[in-house]
Amino acid sequence: MDVIVSRSRIPGTTSTYQYRALVPLAEVAVSRRPRCVVIQAPIGNGRVPSTRIADVVAPTAWYERELATPLGLAARLNLVARRIEALIVHTVFPEMTARLIPLMLALDFDPCEASYRVAVAELNEAFDRFASGIDTLMAADLGLYQGCDLRAA
Structure with a gap:
């Protein structure tokens, strides 16, 4: 599946950027699309x-909100999604x-804005696959390698 990875300069700042990894809706399982934040x-x-990414990797139980909070699923889902996002962003940038990924990052240099499409492993409903090994998760587990196939957006 493809993920869009971007580095956007925060307006009015000197070399402060926001990094994101987002999944195009076309890559999301059809049954999940109505529940996704666009x-x-x-x-x-x-x-x-x-x-x-959290909307894509979430287990089915996440959409049953009564079960999500008591089981601590929200915190675990957030951690898994943010770690996956960080691995993808680091591979590209x-x-x-x-x-x-922090909300914003101040850099000593000005790399300019950029966005790419990058191919990663299937992430739809992948929470159970990655959650147990989140501390040892690596970019290679997501199908990413240095010099991966970046396509300028």
């Missing part, structure tokens, strides 16, 4: 309807070395 991901000069 975010417009930047691609070149346009935007593509996309969603957060090596300057992002944080274990989890």
Whole structure:
């Protein structure tokens, strides 16, 4: 499946950027699309309807909200999704070395805005596959390798 990875400069700041990894809605399982939060991901000069990684990897129980909170699923889902996002972003933008993506990152240099489509392993309902080994999860587990197939958006 494809993921859109972007680095966007925060307006009015000097070298402060926001990093995101979003899944185009076309890559999300049809049954999950109505429940996804829609975010417009930047691609070149346009935007593509996309969603957060958490909405894609979430187990079926996540959509049954009565079960999600008592089981602590919300916190675990957030951790797994943010770790997956960090691994994807780091593969594309090596300057992002944080274990989890911060809201914004101030850099000593000005790398400019960029966005790419990158192919990753299937993430639809992948929570159970990744949650147990989240501490040892690596980019290779997501089908990513240095020099992976980036397609300029």
